[in-house]
Amino acid sequence: DQQVKQNSPSLSVQEGRISILNCDYTNSMFDYFLWYKKYPAEGPTFLISISSIKDKNEDGRFTVFLNKSAKHLSLHIVPSQPGDSAVYFCAFGNEKLTFGTGTRLTIIP
């Protein structure tokens, strides 16, 4: 029962352009949504989050959008930088966190 789906296993974006990462979920009980970034040989790092009562949250270059009716979460990175190259996981919380399978983002200089 895969409650969280990141349908794009990889994404390549030119430096300076916008990166858009997407996540779909099926469980309506999720009430908190997070994005994590992971570099090789390191644990995931918390990036940004949003609660179910909001539809947008910004933190610098990172903006998370939540569309509850479509059960869709997205992360926008503007402008994209080479250091953003990593694997990005969406995660959903109620009693515990449920993670997606990850999207590998590559920023092309």
Next chain:
Amino acid sequence: KAGVTQTPRYLIKTRGQQVTLSCSPISGHRSVSWYQQTPGQGLQFLFEYFSETQRNKGNFPGRFSGRQFSNSRSEMNVSTLELGDSALYLCASSLALPGYYEQYFGPGTRLTVT
């Protein structure tokens, strides 16, 4: 403030053996969760401990167990290792306050079963 630490960082074991992994959470964090990461599977939730009690459990066989000590440090044990247990095991700690879901991860223990 020191981050989450995990020991050992790398481990090679033989099928049938057992292994114990250790996690020290961020100071003040009372919740510790364990995850297994394998290629293409994302992070699979194993279990969560809070105040020395298992609060949530994922869909893993009974060979996977854990515990938490009074200082919030946690250990995870896998008995009768199988080749499919080769993975990165991640520990995460959290304040575990109501409505607070952010978890902070350690660097992981890379387990290889041969």
